[in-house]
Amino acid sequence: MGCYCSNLLVFILFLSWGLFISNTHQLQSTQTQILLQIRKHLEYPLLLSNWENYNGDFCNLVSSPQLSIKCEGNSVSELKIMGDKLSKVSDFHGYAIPNQTLSETFSIDSLVVTLTRLNTLRVLSLVSLGIWGPLPGKIHRLSSLELLDMSSNFMFGSIPNEISRLTKLHTLTLDGNFFNESVPNWFNPMSNLTILSLKNNRLKGQFPSSITKITMLTDVSFSNNNLTGELPDLTTLSNLNLLDLRENHFNSELPLLPKGVTTVLLSNNSFNGKIPEEFSKLNHLQHLDLSSNSLVDPPPSGLFSLPNISYLNLESNMLSGSLHNVIKCGENLGFVDISSNRFTGSLPSCLDTNSSNKRVVKFNGNCLIIGNEQQNPDSFCNEDSFKKKRSWSSTVWIVVGVIGLMVIFLVIVAFVRLVFRRRENRRETVTLQHTVPKVIQDSLPSGISSEVLANARIISEASKLGTQVVPSCRVFSIEELAESTNNFSASFFLGEGSIGKLYKGMLENGSNIVVRSLSLFKKYSIRNLKVRLDLLSKLRHPHLVGFLGYCIDGESLEDSTSSRVFLVHEYISNGNFRAHLSECSPDRILKWPDRLAVLIGIAKAVHFLHTGVIPASSSNRLRTNNILLDEHCIAKLSDYGLSIITEELEQIEVLKCFRHMKKLADDVYDFGFILLEALVGPVVTGKGEAFLLNEMKSFGSQDGRQRIVDPVVLTTCSQESLSIVISITNKCISIEPANRPSFEDVLWNLQYAAQVQATSDSEQKSEGAS
Known part of the structure; x- marks a missing residue:
């Protein structure tokens, strides 16, 4: 009997040990193989170089900001990988292309198919890994997915409709890619979505109206795209905290907003009309940026006294009226910018920079009375004056439109002639095709190579062949620059730069600029100088002050021994x-x-x-x-x-x-x-x-x-x-x-x-x- 009990005890201990082993987070061998296959698809990034040493024990890895794997049972539930793909350039037959992408043999379709085998995955984040190509609709097979983040890669084309089937998704982040089709409008089924961020792409079309039906949304970010049209009423988004639509082309009146919103960023669009009175009732609002639009009339006085407002930027609009004895400021208001508008009268006491408060206030470019002096004459802020300017501007655009139609007609005629001459030019066409890098021809659909190059802000030797990878810079007239700087007056003088004198200016559309004046003291080649200036304009990067254009004063005088060059940059405030x-x-x-x-x-x-x-x-x-x-x-x-x-x-x-x-x-x-x-x-x-x-x-x-x-x-x-x-x-x-x-x-x-x-x-x- 004792022997029997002893054997039974051993059996129970053995069984318990087996159950303990099976309940630890040891991955199934198939899941381990899938992870190793993903590493292969991503072309063995340095971050994953030691995976083979873990012997399947991926669930017990120490998490870091760059790598995190979490498991439930013996299956992967979370996979986060953050790479460090930096901008480099390779030169193929005179073309410059980004090689921070994965190689030409990379297949995003194969990567997604492999990922979908992790069918219990709830969190997927693949950031800055050089992934390129159109995002496959097969991504919807990850039906348990709650977070999807594939930011800072090189995906292009459209965002697939199949993503709308991911009904458990609460975070969708695809920032910093090259998606260039219309912004999707299939968000209705995604009732759990709280964060939607598609910023820094090339999306076009209108704001998707289906978003207004997702009441769980807290963050909506579409900044730095090419969206147009008007915004719908957004008051149904009762949980919205952040609305970021900067750097687009919206041209409607401002939308109504939910009462709980805290941050609203709508700068650098073409919003028009009045600032709605309802904005002065957004008691949770902390940060409002409406700068660089076309807003008119006085702003609601209550906007400045909102209980939580700390940052208010109304710069570069056409706001008007007197603020004196109308505006009261909230206790938390720390920054106000009302510069480059048409305000008249004197500043309210709470915006007076000479007062004891530590509030930062910017008010240049108006017709305000500061001390005993007026910033600009009343005529500068006169409504009729602005109407004349707008009328003149409209006339110019009509002329430009007519000329544009004529150019399009001529292009069509030239294209038809080109089709008929195609056989004659076949040899030249074949030769040209051989000058295009193979990596672009084989990997990207027709037309995408030049767009990727342009959007990546890479200057190519192809410009010598007539292929422009970024838009040409604007050529200003000396009269435009003189008007924008009040004839380069001392009051607009900013100081000396590394070379040349710097002046602040304001263009007719209200944009603030900096003009650098350089002197030439020897004979020069105007043509060569223009090529160099155009090259300078192609240096485009989010952390470079934007170069907008130039003016060569007296460029027709080729034998001149003294002339001036003006470089025009964006104004940083x-x-x-x-x-x-x-x-x-x-x-x-x-x-x-x-x-x-x-x-x-x-x-x-x-x-x-x-x-x-x-x-x-x-x-x-x-x-x-x-x-x-x-x-x-x-x-x-x-x-x-x-x-x-x-x-x-x-x-x-x-x-x-x-x-x-x-x-x-x-x-x-x-x-x-x-x-x-x-x-x-x-x-x-x-x-x-x-x-x-x-x-x-x-x-x-x-x-x-x-x-x-x-x-x-x-x-x-x-x-x-x-x-x-x-x-x-x-x-x-x-x-x-x-x-x-x-x-x-x-x-x-x-x-x-x-x-x-x-x-x-x-x-x-x-x-x-x-």
């Missing part, structure tokens, strides 16, 4: 990076995470200038006061690419600064000193490069860091994040150029530092909450 590091304005000083965001943005821009264009642009005058911040603190580099045209210009002495002239040609070295200023604050006047190099020695010890590093940095950074940036700074300012890192390495280190900082901040919040 929030000052330069150095000002945001200065102790002179403590309310504006950037904390460490914000400084990292600025540095990463500029590093991306310079990396693009080095590797994303042909020919590469170097000597980009990298200094903290050439880094500008917009109203959302997005960093943009100014004074870049001027080396492209300085060969045509007489040498102009660069303003003295703390770095030697000989070092200006080395962008990595210059960027090292930007990093250094971000660490220690602006360089003290009179202390230059030698001083900073000597101070770098102090970074080696904790006491030295406490002494030299900006206190704002020390109190807002993690030590690991700080150490990463100090290390890459040391490498950038190495005396030996061969020892300096590439900008790709610089960017990678800064992004890693930001991730470390974000993790540290998240852990501190968790500890504080507990």
Whole structure:
């Protein structure tokens, strides 16, 4: 009997051990093979290089911002992979194409088919992995999916209708791709959707009306697309917090909004009419940006006194009327921009910058009475004056339209003739086809190659063959620029740039610009100069100040010995990076995470200038006061690419600064000193490069860091994040150029530092909450 009980006990223990083993998160062998197959489809990214060492134990991986695998039972329920595909360029037969995409043998269809075998997947995030091609409708087979994020890839075409079958989906994020068809309007079945983000694509058409039926939505982001038409009534979206429709072409009146919305971003569209009185009843509203539209009449007075409003931007509209004794400001209102409108009278006391409040108020470009002076004469803000301008503008557009129709007719005639001559030109056609890179011909449908190139902002040698990959820049007349700057008056003078004088201006459409005036003192080739200026206009990147066009004064005088060139850039409103590091304005000083965001943005821009264009642009005058911040603190580099045209210009002495002239040609070295200023604050006047190099020695010890590093940095950074940036700074300012890192390495280190900082901040919040 004892033997029987003993054997029974052993059997029970064995059975319990087996049940324990089966209930641990050990993946089925098929699921392991699927993950390894996904790694193969993604062409073995470095992040997944050690997967073979886990022997199927993927469920127990330590999660990171770059990689996360979670399991339920023995199946994968969450897969998150964030790559680091950066912009590089390869040259095929004179064409520049992005090779940050996966290779020409990559198949997005095969990848999606493999993913759908993970049929219990609830979270799928594949970001910045170089995935390209049209997103297959087969994605709907992941019927359990609750989150889908495939941002920052190279998918194009339409967003497949089949996604609407993913009825459990609560987050759909496809930002930063090249989707270029109409925005989908099949959202009705997706009743659980809370976050919908399709920003930074090339989507066209109207705002999808089906969205108004998804009452669970909290975030809607369609910014930086090509959407047109009018917006529907959005009051049915009772849970909406964020509405981001910036940088589109909406041309209707402003829509009615739900009462609970907190952030509304509608800038850089063509919204017209009045600001609805209902906006002054949005008591939860914190951030409202209606800048760069065509809004008219006085704004609702209650807009300024909303209980939670902290940011209000009405800049560059046609708003009018007197604000005096009408406007009262809410206690939380910290930033107001009413500049470049038609306001008259005096400022309300709560918008008076001379008062004791710390509110930031911008009001230039109106007809306000400031002190004893009036900004502009009443005629500048007169309704009839604007009507005449609009009437004149309409006439111009009619003429342009007629000319456009004639051009289209001529193009059609030429096309018909081309068809009839096709046989004659067959040999030339075959020759031309061989000059197009095979990777584009074989992998992309007809017509997509040039669009991908244009949207990736890559300059191609194909322009020499007559193929423009980005639109040509605008040629301004001297009369336009003189009118926009009040004949280059002293009141519009901004100061001296790296080269040339800078003036603020306002175009007839209300857009603010910066005009750089350069002098030529020798004979030059106008044709060659125009080619170089057109090349400069093709340097397009989210972190570069936009180059809008140019004017060559007296270009018909080919034998002139003295003339002027005007470069026209977008106006960036929030000052330069150095000002945001200065102790002179403590309310504006950037904390460490914000400084990292600025540095990463500029590093991306310079990396693009080095590797994303042909020919590469170097000597980009990298200094903290050439880094500008917009109203959302997005960093943009100014004074870049001027080396492209300085060969045509007489040498102009660069303003003295703390770095030697000989070092200006080395962008990595210059960027090292930007990093250094971000660490220690602006360089003290009179202390230059030698001083900073000597101070770098102090970074080696904790006491030295406490002494030299900006206190704002020390109190807002993690030590690991700080150490990463100090290390890459040391490498950038190495005396030996061969020892300096590439900008790709610089960017990678800064992004890693930001991730470390974000993790540290998240852990501190968790500890504080507990």
